[in-house]
Amino acid sequence: MGANRHMSVDSRGRYTPEAAGETMPGSEGPAGSRSHNLISTRRGSLMQEPVLVLNATYEPINVTAVRRAMVLMLKGVAQAEEMHNAEVHSAAHAHKVPSVIRLLAYRHIPQQSRALSRKNILLRDRNTCQFCVRVFPSSELTLDHVMPRSRGGRSTWENLVACCYRCNNSKGDRTPEEAGLKLARKPRPFTLHTSRQLMRLIGHRDERWRKYLFY
Numbered sequence: 001m002g003a004n005r006h007m008s009v010d011s012r013g014r015y016t017p018e019a020a021g022e023t024m025p026g027s028e029g030p031a032g033s034r035s036h037n038l039i040s041t042r043r044g045s046l047m048q049e050p051v052l053v054l055n056a057t058y059e060p061i062n063v064t065a066v067r068r069a070m071v072l073m074l075k076g077v078a079q080a081e082e083m084h085n086a087e088v089h090s091a092a093h094a095h096k097v098p099s100v101i102r103l104l105a106y107r108h109i110p111q112q113s114r115a116l117s118r119k120n121i122l123l124r125d126r127n128t129c130q131f132c133v134r135v136f137p138s139s140e141l142t143l144d145h146v147m148p149r150s151r152g153g154r155s156t157w158e159n160l161v162a163c164c165y166r167c168n169n170s171k172g173d174r175t176p177e178e179a180g181l182k183l184a185r186k187p188r189p190f191t192l193h194t195s196r197q198l199m200r201l202i203g204h205r206d207e208r209w210r211k212y213l214f215y
């Protein structure tokens with residue numbers, strides 16, 4: 001079950017801003033970097049735990065990491081709605097760690113900004129190769145363009161699927177039909193439903209997310 005969790009961190013071991021939505025305010029830039037350094041902790045992994053981000057209206061819009069959630073709180077951009085039973089320590093203070101935060105000002109989230117990323121495609125497809133229908137660790141999966149890029153296939157939610165290396169090799173630069181392969185199911189476009197599903201998968205171990213995601 002750790003697999004889902006690890007899928008959502010980037011190469012630096014952080015939850016990426018686009019985990020389930022779009023870039024959050026204060027996520028980039030020198031100010032953010034400085035704030036990050038205010039919090040030093042030996043519990044590095046705790047700082048990477050996922051935090052559900054709610055809009056001012058309590059609509060779930062994103063998943064971020066504890067580290068950035070705390071930066072948003074320190075900047076007064078967000079406030080904690082639910083807390084973990086854990087603390088991190090900076091030089092002078094103990095800080096309670098949030099599990100769910102809420103933005104204090106409403107942000108309009110355009111649907112098309114929803115992140116298309118390897119980890120989100122793998123989450124959507126539940127780490128299952130869409131051709132041989134076997135489950136693999138993320139490291140053993142690649143993304144396949146159903147209609148190959150060389151033939152004008154685009155990188156979209158509808159044209160990308162999780163695929164094991166073996167199936168990817170045997171498919172090559174062909175369509176599934178030409179390669180004698182069959183898709184387990186038609187790749188779904190990104191919708192609000194997908195977004196909620198991804199957030200549930202990321203937060204399935206945290207009961208405190210449930211009431212915001214309705215499951």
Ligand SMILES: [Zn+2]
Nearest residue numbers: 129132164167
């Ligand atoms: Zn396969």
